[in-house]
Amino acid sequence: MSDSLFKGVLPALVTPFRDGVVDEDAFVRLVERQIAGGVHGLVPVGTTGESATLSHDEHRRVVELCVATAAGRVPVVAGCGSNATAEAIDLVRHAKTVGADAALVVTPYYNRPSQEGLYAHYAAINAAVQLPVLVYNVPGRTSVDIANETLARLAKLPNIVGIKDATGDLTRASFQRLTCGEDWVMLSGDDPTALGYMAHGGHGCISVTANVAPEQCAAFYDNALAGRWADALYGQDQLVRLHKALFSDASPSPTKFALAHLGLCAEDARLPIVACSQAARAEVLAAMRDAGVL
Numbered sequence: 001m002s003d004s005l006f007k008g009v010l011p012a013l014v015t016p017f018r019d020g021v022v023d024e025d026a027f028v029r030l031v032e033r034q035i036a037g038g039v040h041g042l043v044p045v046g047t048t049g050e051s052a053t054l055s056h057d058e059h060r061r062v063v064e065l066c067v068a069t070a071a072g073r074v075p076v077v078a079g080c081g082s083n084a085t086a087e088a089i090d091l092v093r094h095a096k097t098v099g100a101d102a103a104l105v106v107t108p109y110y111n112r113p114s115q116e117g118l119y120a121h122y123a124a125i126n127a128a129v130q131l132p133v134l135v136y137n138v139p140g141r142t143s144v145d146i147a148n149e150t151l152a153r154l155a156k157l158p159n160i161v162g163i164k165d166a167t168g169d170l171t172r173a174s175f176q177r178l179t180c181g182e183d184w185v186m187l188s189g190d191d192p193t194a195l196g197y198m199a200h201g202g203h204g205c206i207s208v209t210a211n212v213a214p215e216q217c218a219a220f221y222d223n224a225l226a227g228r229w230a231d232a233l234y235g236q237d238q239l240v241r242l243h244k245a246l247f248s249d250a251s252p253s254p255t256k257f258a259l260a261h262l263g264l265c266a267e268d269a270r271l272p273i274v275a276c277s278q279a280a281r282a283e284v285l286a287a288m289r290d291a292g293v294l
Helices: 024-036 056-070 085-098 115-128 148-154 171-179 191-199 214-225 229-245 253-261 278-290
Strands: 008-011 077-079 102-106 133-137 160-165 185-188 204-207
Touching: 008 214, 024 056, 024 214, 056 077, 056 085, 077 085, 085 102, 085 115, 102 115, 115 133, 115 148, 148 171, 160 171, 171 185, 185 191, 191 204, 191 214, 191 229, 204 214, 214 229, 229 278, 253 278
Parallel strands: 008 204, 077 102, 102 133, 133 160, 160 185, 185 204
Antiparallel strands: none
């Protein structure tokens, strides 16, 4: 499994805006900074990329721009989630057409399908498009939780290859490792608990913090993948305050504030996300200093 294409740290990229539109030049700069920092992959238009408030044309354009900028240097896992199965299939088809290496597909939100409905959703995507798919389980946002038993069924399908687990429940990794097979890709979606997730057999993380601290995050995951746990623990202690600070207000506003402070993009977000509070700004700056970013 250490040879999997999807491992280490893959930043859940922000989508920069300026004057109400996607700032493509800033996005390219952010991608180049991530690659130079040593990250192991890229994830455009996930939750952190404000996919909920992008138009379909903007969504597709950001994926295209990410693939073109990466130019094969690291894999691109395109956000393709929807609570309508047909729309998710359309987004996965687009990702495949433009050259993404995989799709990240969140469990359908708001309509709260049953476990059988969740299985049918991903099975339909599996049958429609020949592209690796990572299931994204984040019940705190979607109000639906995909069970390990359902994942074990999905793992038998050829294009459902792994999970982004943002539950923070570390025991899930152990059970999935035992029930989903040795080729099942296990990526954390929760920066603060990712060290434990890796120790339970995880292969990496789709990370918010890497937006701000790509070099520090890449070093942390390199150490964890190599089993250098003392070095990984040092990296955890260096980064943990930043992990928390970036969620001290509605995400991704603290992350965009941090990137704006570094001169990398404007801190503009799309309504209903607004600029983060003064208290959050102070905590972000202190955490950036702890992490060695400032």
